Amino acid sequence: xxxxxxxxxxLVMGMTNKKSLKCEQHMGHRAMYWYKQKAKKPPELxxxxxxxxxxxxxxxxxxxxxxxxxxSLLNLHxxxxxxxxxxxYLCASSPGFxxxxxxxxxxxxxxx
Amino acid sequence: xxKTTQPPSxxxxxxxxxxxxxxxxxxxxxxxxxxxxQIHSQGPQYIIHGLKNNETNEMASLIITEDRKSSTLILPHxxxxxxxxxxxxxxxxxxxxxxxxxxxxxxxxx
Numbered sequence: 001x002x003x004x005x006x007x008x009x010x011l012v013m014g015m016t017n018k019k020s021l022k023c024e025q026h027m028g029h030r031a032m033y034w035y036k037q038k039a040k041k042p043p044e045l046x047x048x049x050x051x052x053x054x055x056x057x058x059x060x061x062x063x064x065x066x067x068x069x070x071x072s073l074l075n076l077h078x079x080x081x082x083x084x085x086x087x088x089y090l091c092a093s094s095p096g097f098x099x100x101x102x103x104x105x106x107x108x109x110x111x112x
Numbered sequence: 113x114x115k116t117t118q119p120p121s122x123x124x125x126x127x128x129x130x131x132x133x134x135x136x137x138x139x140x141x142x143x144x145x146x147x148x149x150q151i152h153s154q155g156p157q158y159i160i161h162g163l164k165n166n167e168t169n170e171m172a173s174l175i176i177t178e179d180r181k182s183s184t185l186i187l188p189h190x191x192x193x194x195x196x197x198x199x200x201x202x203x204x205x206x207x208x209x210x211x212x213x214x215x216x217x218x219x220x221x222x
Contacts, residue, residue, distance in 0.1 A: 004155070031208065033210065042197075042199060042212035042213060042214055042215055043156065043212050044212075045209065045211055048208050048209070050208060055208050056208055090155050090156070092155075092156075092210075097206050097207055097208050098205060098206055100146065100158040100161060101156075101158065101210055102158065103155030103156045104155050105153075105154050105155045106154075106155055
């Protein structure tokens with residue numbers, strides 16, 4: 001079981017669709033992260049939020065749009081994705097930047 | 113943040129200690145060593161972290177060399193459920209980045 005909840009667990013979308021991934025935590029953590037993980041590769045950092053403000057964008061294409069509407073919730077809005085964007089998308093949170101990250105179990109995204 | 117180097121794969125007999133090495137020769141004085149593992153199709157799981165002293169918790173021990181250029185994660189009695197990819201990560205104190213290296217795929221053999 002994980003205290004970081006990601007929904008949906010699986011998502012299939014076409015290249016013209018718009019969809020959103022959701023991440024929720026109720027541990028009072030103030031830092032939240034999005035990672036992308038391709039098969040047999042390590043997770044790659046995409047975005048970092050600190051106190052609901054975007055802190056890091058690792059030069060991610062604009063077809064990925066993060067949003068942090070409140071301290072418990074992190075969204076990743078997807079639009080006009082490519083098949084190569086198919087991956088496991090992981091969310092994580094931490095109390096601050098001196099603490100371990102807690103990860104969710106991810107959303108498995110397939111772009112057709 | 114400093115880069116880490118780990119062997120791509122290791123085997124360990126069930127019940128024996130698993131010793132996973134990590135090289136971080138460019139580590140700075142204000143950088144911590146973190147260890148995570150990822151079991152297939154799950155999110156990474158925190159194991160342990162340390163700065164310069166050896167650390168132990170209910171999951172594992174972390175041994176950091178005196179010069180801090182390398183460390184070893186020790187799983188004292190490996191079980192089949194410890195089969196996973198283990199990541200060693202170096203993170204600056206107060207740093208908002210958290211980058212994964214290539215990791216070590218540990219297989220525990222019955």
